[in-house]
Amino acid sequence: MNILVGLSGGIDSCVTAYLLKREGHHVEGATMLIWGEGRAVPAHISSNSCYSPSEKEDIKKTADFCRKLGIEYHTLDCAELYERTVLENFRSEYLSARTPNPCVWCNAKIKFGALVDAARSSGLVFDKFATGHYARILFNEKSGRWELLKAVDRKKDQSYFLYRLSQEQLSRTLFPLGSYEKSEVRKIDEEQGFHEPGMVESQDFYPGDYSDLIGIKERRGRIVTSDGVTVGSHNGFWHYTIGQRRGLGVAAPRPLYVVDLDSQRNEVIVGYEEETHQRSLETSDAVYVSETDFDPAEEYIVKIRSAHMGTRAHVLRTDSGFRVDFLEDVKAATRGQSAVVYDSMDRVIAGGIIERAW
Secondary structure, three states: OEEEOOOOOOOOHHHHHHHEEEEOOOOEEEEEEEEOOOOOOOOOOOEEOOOOOOOOHHHHHHHHHHHHHHHEEEEEEEEHHHHHHHHHHHHHHHHHHOOHHHHHHHHHHHHHHHHHHHHHOOOOOEEEEEEEOEEEEEEEEOEEEEEEOOOOOOOOOHHHOOOOOOOHHHHHHEEEHEEEEHHHHHHHHHHHHHOOOOOOOOEEEOOOOHHHHHHOOOOOOEEEEEOOOOEEOOOOOOHHOOOOOOHHHHHHHOOEEEEEOOOOOOOOEEEEEHHHEEEEEEEEEEEOOOOOOOOOOOOEEEEOOOOOOOOEEEEEEOOOOOOEEEEEEEEEOOOOOOEEEOOOOOOOEEEEEEEEEE
């Protein structure tokens, strides 16, 4: 089989390419270029980020890896589309007092969309596209649908970030690491000498302050309680997210949390922890993955952020998305983030963008 592997130069994607070649497949590597020419470099940069000015350095290291492995390597320019699709959404959401998840949009629109399309347009021929994500894909003969499941390694599972992949995208994708523990992958990497032992891997979306990407001047505003009492000030509501506790600079008898943001008034609304608790939420722009609807009698597991373990809930389809009624409180469900629904078999049933929670 001819397989194109999306390479970042990190441990996971390199081991993915190695495993596929070891299985006897014809493997080629490809990296998407997303750092726009002329963009100002942030004062503090880190190579451990997806969107970073260190892209050229990463490409050189990845090319060296491909030579060592004996596979062809390609770079594909996706910077303009990344700007229009991921960064514009990022700016718009933050300035609307929402908290977006750029990795979700990048996966669906760029990494598994534009990159694959650009590769085919450039003349590359391949049967499947593979990445180093920790998730699993299965085809259900009974339903005729491709299913997305959690990885064997629950701590590394990335299915939350992949829920917007279409049936067509899932059908052409491989996740070889979905059945591996991260410790096994690191061991393979060390045995093959691809990276230094103990290498720190990419964790962040962007190495600088998000204000670099939002492109707006700081603007003084009030920090207020939910009943309108001013308790402090800030330099722009977009610096805060719902549920945030640290960095508020406000004295109170108990720790205060951000409970809401008002983009019109440029206000940050704070309250005590109990004010961050919710029992229900509604989403928009929903996509359905392993199933096309919900069973009203079934208890699902719903994650409201990538690090959330998931909470039991009943889920009902609506005209624009779905409604989630949790069986116990969740904390700080945030507008703009994704709610992803799983069943008891670790399948991703659906996901959508959180619009409101109460």
